[in-house]
Amino acid sequence: MHRCGSPVPSSLRPAPSHGGGVSETTFPRPNPRTLADDGDTLRFCSTCAFSQACLDEGMDKRALMDLHVLVQHVGPLQPGTHLFREGDPFEAIAAVRAGTVKTYVVDPDGREHVLGFHLPGEVIGLNGIDGDTYPCNAIAIDTVMLCRFSFPKIAVLATRVPGIQKHLFRLLSRDIGRAALLAGDWSADQRLAAFLVGLSRRLAARGFSATRFALTMPRTDIANYLRLAPETVSRVLRRLQQEGVLAVDRREVELQDRARLEALAAPVLRG
């Protein structure tokens, strides 16, 4: 339960703007190589968190071009790289394109509280909109690729494109519910089951196996996310394995009795 942020200096803070004329610098500087790889304007980022918004709303070419110009591809970022730190000026949100991002805060006692793990297609930084600085840290757990959106700019775009506005509202609203999920007083088993089931669902929605996947984060991070001691995480995993619910080998997990896991997780995930 004691875990501080990595002492990695990181390449996160302001960097001079490059060719595009952009000046946002909280996130690492966009990679010119990936900036130019968009062959197809209409499907430039099929895994993007906003692509569905575009399709849903029958977004016209002009609006899509606006969004296209707005996005900045960032990365690849090495594990341990901070995307932003608590107190950094809030300027942008970002969609994860590849890898896993961990958001966390460190309390006065030095204990780390993990707010969430963000998989490809998910958006980070939304909790920074209220206030002019990020209220938490964000760090790459493995190799991460991002789509960065200047928030002032996407907000302006949202006034012209209702589909964008609606999508932003939904993303924000969704995070409120997500934050409340694990807030309940659940048992260690329920919390761990909910974590695994949630992970499985999110991975499946992105085309990965729902029954066999790798945990990209160490046990300590899982523990700090679920408000458990790392030892408890270890013990619960062992017991679930003995009961034939799942198989664990280091960071590889296989869900064997999904029904039982779902039953455990149901109260937490609300059905």
Next chain:
Amino acid sequence: MHRCGSPVPSSLRPAPSHGGGVSETTFPRPNPRTLADDGDTLRFCSTCAFSQACLDEGMDKRALMDLHVLVQHVGPLQPGTHLFREGDPFEAIAAVRAGTVKTYVVDPDGREHVLGFHLPGEVIGLNGIDGDTYPCNAIAIDTVMLCRFSFPKIAVLATRVPGIQKHLFRLLSRDIGRAALLAGDWSADQRLAAFLVGLSRRLAARGFSATRFALTMPRTDIANYLRLAPETVSRVLRRLQQEGVLAVDRREVELQDRARLEALAAPVLRG
């Protein structure tokens, strides 16, 4: 820790539209009497959660009129009245004008989880934006007055008035952070201290005494909000009283050693 929603039938569900031609019916029908009491168009609701947005953005008369037409005054609602229930179609958000609103869910085991208490000036229903139904119940704890906003309509207005959009984004973002606050693994003392300090601050911001106020909700609700047993709430309050930190008489509270309370609450409230 066992507490279900009141069996009160409530007057919440759809009602025929009245004179105004509005058809939103999830919230109780607006009271025609209070609908017409706005003598001053430019300051029709000084305690409204949106009034600051208007002032901040130098909103023009036209925009303010739009907001004025949009708002529906609801109430007074008697204690125990549901504003909406989980599963009701999402159509509107509302700002509390007077009284206290409790939002909660009931899990499969019948345990009630209180998501929050909402004081005058605060907004409820934001977590319903994602999805077409409310994900929780909302009930009046005491006599409640509301300003109701059709969400589709205020969303349209937000595209024309950037100040409204910005304000909505901030309200949503703020709720994400608020939901994460109590999610940590804090001691009963820390949680109760954070609850009292938070309440004190919010009341003070609305012109009430910061050191002496009434708890509008029963111990059970406080317990379900803080994820504690009612007995624990009782015990902690007694101990804090013995230590001279506060004085409690039924639902009346007086904060006597604010420094100590703030110190206890600091890790939870993040400074």
Next chain:
DNA sequence: CGAACACTTGACAGCCCTCAACGTGAGTGG
């Protein structure tokens, strides 16, 4: 006055945290 309810108080137990030690795998340098 009696019933219902909110709240309090006490005894006890259980879950999970803490502390400590050990095991394991990856990377490193000899």
Next chain:
DNA sequence: CCACTCACGTTGAGGGCTGTCAAGTGTTCG
């Protein structure tokens, strides 16, 4: 190739915080 280091993970023993169960008190209201 092997010893070493170090981070990560596992396992065991013990204890504390808080939930559960039970009973009692005080207040409100019919």
